[in-house]
Amino acid sequence: MMDTENKTRSDRNDRLKSALRDNLKRRKMQARGRAGQAIVTPEDDARLHDSERGASPDQRGER
Numbered sequence: 001m002m003d004t005e006n007k008t009r010s011d012r013n014d015r016l017k018s019a020l021r022d023n024l025k026r027r028k029m030q031a032r033g034r035a036g037q038a039i040v041t042p043e044d045d046a047r048l049h050d051s052e053r054g055a056s057p058d059q060r061g062e063r
Helices: 002-035 042-053
Strands: none
Touching: none
8 A cells, every 4th residue: 555655656756846846947948039029119119100200309308
């Protein structure tokens, strides 16, 4: 009976180890993907569009 319990625990531990390893790999890939992204605020986005259209700071309401 003890051998069966030990085998069951061992199998469960192996599955958990595998699941944790896969989860860690997935999260690392997500973090690497996010590392290349810049945070753009609405103000930054508006400035970018204004500069593409050639608007001067006066026309954008800036001083």
